[in-house]
């Protein structure tokens with residue numbers, strides 16, 4: 001299966017989780033590409049943002065979206081990317097966020113809800129989600145769990 005992992009990552013945390021997932025999916029025989037959404041100025045409002053790289057999800061059989069939590073929401077960059085995405089054919093999808101606060105109720109859950117809602121408006125049904133709390137003592141376990149559960153739905 002061709003799997004696209006499409007991430008926004010400003011400081012590398014989300015990207016590092018994406019690479020861990022990529023590693024696992026490659027081991028299980030998938031064809032995996034990690035692509036980054038990038039922007040000229042991430043301080044602009046979502047509606048005024050200009051994306052420099054806008055990965056095309058069309059060639060993939062399954063998709064994973066990942067981004068950081070910003071201000072108790074999904075990052076404005078991922079918001080911009082998903083909002084501008086054309087409607088997609090239905091395919092397996094998952095999404096995850098990373099956040100600095102130690103617990104998921106501190107913005108992570110809200111960001112995931114927003115991502116799922118945006119995906120839904122584009123015809124993408126999200127089957128699995130995950131939240132990594134970067135300052136949580138169990139971060140490593142969280143990453144392992146996320147890789148396990150996402151790789152299970154992407155087959």
Ligand SMILES: Cc1cc2nc3c(=O)[nH]c(=O)nc-3n(C[C@H](O)[C@H](O)[C@H](O)COP(=O)(O)O)c2cc1C
Pocket residue numbers: 008009010011012013014015067068069070071072073098099100101102106107134
């Ligand atoms: C503008 C901005 C806003 C942020 N807001 C939050 C927040 O509301 N809650 C939180 O837990 N972390 C917040 N963070 C921290 C990031 O979510 C966290 O460090 C994340 O893992 C960074 O991912 P990245 O390295 O892929 O960019 C914020 C970071 C930035 C730059």
